[in-house]
Amino acid sequence: MAAPLSTTISIDPSTRTRFTIVTPLTFTHRNFSIHCTASESIPQTPPTSTTSNTKNKKNNNKNSSLFDQLSPLANTTLSNTTSKDQSYVLSKPKSTWVNPTKQKRSVLSQQRHKRVPYSYSPQLRDFKLFAQKLNDSGDSEAEFLACLGEIPHELTRENALLILNSLKTWQKTLLFFNWIRTQNSLPMETIFYNVTMKALRFGRQFGKIEELAHQMIDEGTQPDNITYSTIITCAKKCNLFDKAVQWFERMYKTGLMPDEVTYSAILDVYAKLGKVEEVINLYEKARATGWKPDNITFSVLGKMFGEAGDYDGIRYVLQEMKSIGVQANLVVYNTLLEAMGKAGKPGFARSLFEEMIDLGISPDEKTLTALIKIYGKARWSRDALELWDRMKENRWPMDFFLYNTLLNMCADVGLVEEAETLFRDMKQSEHRKPDSWSYTAMLNIYGSEGNVDKAMKLFEEMSKSGVELNIMGCTCLIQCLGKAMEFDGVVRVFNVAVERGVKLDDRLCGCLLSVVSLSHGSKHEENILACLQQANPKLVAFIQLIVDEETSFETIKEEFKNIMSSAAVEVRRPFCNCLIDICRNKELQERAHELLYLGTLYGLYPSLHNKTANEWRLDVRSLSVGAAETALEEWMWTLTKIVRREGTLPELFLAQTGSGTHKFAQGLNISFASYLRKLDAPFRQSEEKVGSFIATRKDLVSWVQSKFPSGAIAT
DNA sequence: ATAGGGTTAG
Numbered sequence: 001m002a003a004p005l006s007t008t009i010s011i012d013p014s015t016r017t018r019f020t021i022v023t024p025l026t027f028t029h030r031n032f033s034i035h036c037t038a039s040e041s042i043p044q045t046p047p048t049s050t051t052s053n054t055k056n057k058k059n060n061n062k063n064s065s066l067f068d069q070l071s072p073l074a075n076t077t078l079s080n081t082t083s084k085d086q087s088y089v090l091s092k093p094k095s096t097w098v099n100p101t102k103q104k105r106s107v108l109s110q111q112r113h114k115r116v117p118y119s120y121s122p123q124l125r126d127f128k129l130f131a132q133k134l135n136d137s138g139d140s141e142a143e144f145l146a147c148l149g150e151i152p153h154e155l156t157r158e159n160a161l162l163i164l165n166s167l168k169t170w171q172k173t174l175l176f177f178n179w180i181r182t183q184n185s186l187p188m189e190t191i192f193y194n195v196t197m198k199a200l201r202f203g204r205q206f207g208k209i210e211e212l213a214h215q216m217i218d219e220g221t222q223p224d225n226i227t228y229s230t231i232i233t234c235a236k237k238c239n240l241f242d243k244a245v246q247w248f249e250r251m252y253k254t255g256l257m258p259d260e261v262t263y264s265a266i267l268d269v270y271a272k273l274g275k276v277e278e279v280i281n282l283y284e285k286a287r288a289t290g291w292k293p294d295n296i297t298f299s300v301l302g303k304m305f306g307e308a309g310d311y312d313g314i315r316y317v318l319q320e321m322k323s324i325g326v327q328a329n330l331v332v333y334n335t336l337l338e339a340m341g342k343a344g345k346p347g348f349a350r351s352l353f354e355e356m357i358d359l360g361i362s363p364d365e366k367t368l369t370a371l372i373k374i375y376g377k378a379r380w381s382r383d384a385l386e387l388w389d390r391m392k393e394n395r396w397p398m399d400f401f402l403y404n405t406l407l408n409m410c411a412d413v414g415l416v417e418e419a420e421t422l423f424r425d426m427k428q429s430e431h432r433k434p435d436s437w438s439y440t441a442m443l444n445i446y447g448s449e450g451n452v453d454k455a456m457k458l459f460e461e462m463s464k465s466g467v468e469l470n471i472m473g474c475t476c477l478i479q480c481l482g483k484a485m486e487f488d489g490v491v492r493v494f495n496v497a498v499e500r501g502v503k504l505d506d507r508l509c510g511c512l513l514s515v516v517s518l519s520h521g522s523k524h525e526e527n528i529l530a531c532l533q534q535a536n537p538k539l540v541a542f543i544q545l546i547v548d549e550e551t552s553f554e555t556i557k558e559e560f561k562n563i564m565s566s567a568a569v570e571v572r573r574p575f576c577n578c579l580i581d582i583c584r585n586k587e588l589q590e591r592a593h594e595l596l597y598l599g600t601l602y603g604l605y606p607s608l609h610n611k612t613a614n615e616w617r618l619d620v621r622s623l624s625v626g627a628a629e630t631a632l633e634e635w636m637w638t639l640t641k642i643v644r645r646e647g648t649l650p651e652l653f654l655a656q657t658g659s660g661t662h663k664f665a666q667g668l669n670i671s672f673a674s675y676l677r678k679l680d681a682p683f684r685q686s687e688e689k690v691g692s693f694i695a696t697r698k699d700l701v702s703w704v705q706s707k708f709p710s711g712a713i714a715t
Numbered sequence: 716a717t718a719g720g721g722t723t724a725g
């Protein structure tokens with residue numbers, strides 16, 4: 001989803017750490033400031049979910065939200081915490097009571113529903129057989145009802161429940177439920193509704209569940225915690241989060257207190273809505289009344305913080321577990337591992353895994369999938385291979401997800417042969433035939449490696465064996481063919497994708513855009529542009545605009561903003577990089593500088609410049625070759641200006657291109673080095689750090705002075 | 716699935 005692109009200050013309360021400060025930045029053609037460390041902001045998270053409660057606040061209490069209802073409780077149970085408190089994690093002291101003897105009002109019931117075992121029925125065997133017969137009956141209502149005529153004995157409460165629980169489709173459960181109702185021989189207890197609702201939930205029939213709920217309310221059968229938690233989790237399963245919240249609030253309004261099951265279910269609903277503050281609020285309110293959360297709650301919290309990439313949140317969960325004395329189980333470890341990965345902490349994931357092994361908890365497929373994925377994304381090939389060996393050694397469980405994750409990991413760290421072996425094994429296996437994910441991983445590997453022949457062979461193989469080509473496989477292929485300058489192949493693959501109805505996304509457009517820049521000067525440029533025209537006509541129109549020297553900067557700025565606003569966040573920088581390359585190919589250097597300026601202005605290059613008193617650093621690691629050259633030129637112009645007016649300069653200048661730790665990474669450092677030579681700039685390749693270029697102030701100043709006659713420098 | 720809550724691949 002595209003986040004809005006904005007030129008105003010944006011402080012999104014849901015992202016606690018992300019503030020963007022706009023400082024005035026003057027811009028004149030040809031005279032670019034490189035001090036663009038501040039940026040106009042593009043919010044990274046769509047501002048969607050944070051305001052839903054304020055909407056309800058104005059309504060009367062008939063429709064008031066849960067938080068309004070709970071706020072009097074909050075005032076009495078929580079001290080010195082405001083809901084706007086940004087530092088809820090770790091720094092907040094545990095709640096302190098003003099009056100510890102005063103009874104705190106509860107937000108949840110500590111008592112769970114007691115399970116009543118079924119009483120013995122002498123007709124159990126007969127009814128089990130009868131249930132079997134009903135399951136085997138035809139699916140039509142008539143057949144089912146005919147079968148019901150053969151009921152062996154009069155229906156008791158226990159036997160009715162037995163049958164309700166034994167029917168295998170929700171349709172039959174519902175028919176049987178309605179039949180009991182019409183028989184009128186048994187009082188309709190809550191448990192009948194609950195069992196039926198559970199069957200409906202299995203079939204994701206939220207509408208039917210709601211009908212039943214209204215029906216029971218109408219006839220005066222009280223819904224209990226089991227009813228509500230079933231309704232809420234069904235809504236959740238059907239992605240009807242508003243409905244889940246609605247039913248939870250309804251429950252409060254009827255005066256029924258949720259127990260811990262319902263409570264953790266609703267915590268999960270708010271977590272899935274991304275309402276982190278609300279979840280913490282509810283969690284702490286319940287904690288304050290003495291509730292002892294269990295592993296399920298911690299799994300919900302861990303998942304939520306993982307989705308938010310919030311490392312502090314994950315630490316908060318670990319700390320809470322420790323202080324409450326709850327030992328994590330396998331599910332919690334799996335969730336927290338996954339969360340550590342999302343928060344970008346592979347090292348902590350590794351220690352968490354070792355901690356779990358030391359405790360004697362055996363990893364399952366999900367554990368290993370999470371960890372292999374993390375090592376792959378972090379490019380920790382040694383850890384990934386070590387873990388892979390341990391998996392084989394210990395015969396830890398493997399499944400299809402794990403196989404495909406291993407393939408993806410191989411793609412991430414550049415293990416071509418290992419991937420080929422695994423892929424071959426999968427083909428030879430009975431139950432783990434490669435699917436579209438597996439093929440995509442292999443296409444990714446061959447694509448990154450630039451192995452056109454093997455990639456195309458896989459492509460043909462997929463068509464033959466009927467494995468669907470998905471958007472990512474398609475993008476990998478196009479990228480691979482483009483880099484190999486096989487533009488006819490690009491067009492062919494693109495057309496196949498369109499024919500098969502692959503939905504074209506922004507990444508594919510970015511890929512095509514890079515092919516456009518590569519095809520410059522060849523007879524194929526028009527054909528590639530025609531593909532892009534189909535995928536994203538606005539982008540093609542923008543290219544036409546930027547390559548026309550007559551277009552004013554104001555127009556470029558406006559259209560740039562439009563293009564980037566509607567593009568997915570992750571493709572904005574690649575788009576800008578490619579557009580700069582296209583301009584430089586056509587020797588439209590000035591336009592290239594304008595685009596780099598705009599990219600910087602809109603925060604697409606947030607860490608391009610780093611300055612300390614001793615060192616100025618240009619970090620071009622996320623730039624394309626053309627964009628990196630443009631950035632270097634701009635840097636040098638600024639230095640020239642500063643030298644001219646005899647401003648202060650640091651001792652050291654450093655340009656970083658990255659060493660290309662990725663096995664497949666194409667050498668930006670090589671092209672950057674040759675451009676430095678072309679400019680005859682006094683940067684030297686650092687000996688200890690590959691991909692770093694260093695220059696001293698002395699050398700740079702004399703270089704600047706030699707480029708400009710001394711008279712020109714005097715002011 | 717045996718009346719209710721949590722975790723796996725771009």
